Amino acid sequence: MLLPHTTRLASTLRVAVNSKFSVFSRFYSDAAPGTLAKTPLYDLHVAKGAKMAPFAGYSMPVLYSGESVGESHNWVREKAGLFDVSHMVQHRLTGPGALPFLHSVTPSDLTCLPQFRSTLSVFLHPVTGGIVDDLIITSHGPDSFYLVTNAACKEKDLAYIATNMKPFSSDVKHEVLTGQGLVALQGPLAKDILTEYLTGLTGTPADLSKLYFGASMFVEIPSLGERLHVARAGYTGEDGFEISVSERNTETVTTGLLDVGSAGGRIRLSGLGARDSLRLEAGMCLYGHDLDDTTTPIEAGLKWLVGKTRVMDGNFLGAETIGRQYNSWSFVPRRRVGFFVEGLSAREGAEIVEKGTDSVIGKITSGCPSPTLGKNIAMGYIRSGFHKQGTEVGIRMRGRERSGTVTKMPFIETKYNKAP
Structure with missing residues (x-):
């Protein structure tokens, strides 16, 4: 994508x-x-x-x-x-x-x-x-x-x-x-x-x-x-x-x-309409929205694509930053996570706040009603420490705060034909 x-x-x-x-x-x-x-x-x-x-x-x-x-x-x-x-x-x-x-x-x-x-x-x-x-x-x-x-x-x-x-x-x-x-x-x-x-x-x-x-x-x-x-x-x-x-x-x-x-x-x-809702249910990113030049692969939940031997040799662009984050989560300030959202579907740019406060702890990057699940889903970046599954947050949309819950992705089980 x-x-x-x-x-x-x-x-x-x-x-x-x-x-x-x-x-x-x-x-x-x-x-x-x-x-x-x-x-x-x-x-x-x-x-x-x-x-x-x-x-x-x-x-x-x-x-x-x-x-x-x-x-x-x-x-x-x-x-x-x-x-x-x-x-x-x-x-x-x-x-x-x-x-x-x-x-x-x-x-x-x-x-x-x-x-x-x-x-x-x-x-x-x-x-x-x-x-x-x-x-x-x-x-x-x-x-x-x-x-x-x-x-x-x-x-x-x-x-x-x-x-x-x-x-x-x-x-x-x-x-x-x-x-x-x-x-x-x-x-x-x-x-x-x-x-x-x-x-x-x-x-x-x-x-x-x-x-x-x-x-x-x-x-x-x-x-x-x-x-x-x-x-x-x-x-x-x-x-x-x-x-x-x-x-x-x-x-x-x-x-x-x-x-x-x-x-x-x-x-x-x-x-493209169905392609967007399908990829979001599958927890997949859309560049320019869920990924950009400021987002590292570790923050984006893509640590798996970073080779351990590559971190050790460090011979690639941005290796210093990625190496630190790869070896210690303490250097990862935010995480890409999924959300279930009550009420309206969350839009990109909606602020994520700590439940019951005005403290902004993240932003939504993609969201839509899930045709498969029949509920509103979204993904976004949230401050480390609030990223754990089940964490309740507030999501500000149209001047109102909606309830959101951090959930694992993908939202639905993938059906790839994987080698046995």
Whole structure:
């Protein structure tokens, strides 16, 4: 799932889950319609009755005609949703300097990453250890890595990469894969649909049963004249796949999946509205809201992606700050936690106060009504010491204090197809 605060998208989530076209203002910006980029699926979205909105410099579908955000959300939880994520930025790093470069700007131990396996990681601020962007890194070999970064941070990331790659420039090649689309097939029926689709294309029975969460593979498709990069991944908490495909074939693959999934009414196109509520239920962050340059991975609850050996060698940006926090919670001033909220849904920026006082102890970064749980959920940062599950707090919204309770995340159990 990266802009400086001065250019971040509007963050307030205004949604009536059962309305037909709920307004998610976090997906709107001040960009003029004529300046927005279009994904390879733009015409398909319009033809399918999508409500389009500016997001990360692109015109993206928020919702499709005839359904509410809650209905779209529940469809993905019960069947399969197909998301256009072609706005995300895909990269390739190759050469003997690729691994040393990535080790210099992330805290991940990529020497432990097997070929065709992926990990969540973060680009780090050199001084604060804050998160410049979160990204997925996939190993295609010792000297070859595939990265996916956030669309809203494209220019910021490219400048960051160019600056920090200079010491390695003779040994590493960086390519932005501008000719690629990316679609995410998510939900409990995703595997069946993709298996049927790939089998039909290749004429050979496709077996995805041992492609576990975090793994990927290339699938040769002679009829399309290319190979698809298929990763068992996603940002909904459900089982699913992300498929990287050439721009020229993105609509062909998408309509093919929709045609296969239409048998038995198993699939629908899904938009940003459902994607936001799904990822929040799964406890996942949205950069520019739940993560930013001032937030360290330890504060964000992402300690697991920091390699212990990396902390010991300290050869990455922000290592001093992250090392202190990794080794002692006393150096971690705040924690990212979940909340159940009574009354109205909590909006980004709402103050968290110590129960019964005016003492501000944190802020909400994301919130929405949970279609799955039927209650209001939120995540945010709270002062260490107040972060324990069950702690009761006050959340100030619209001049009133609502009751909130700190709870663990994810809010719902994830359903990834993990290796036994």
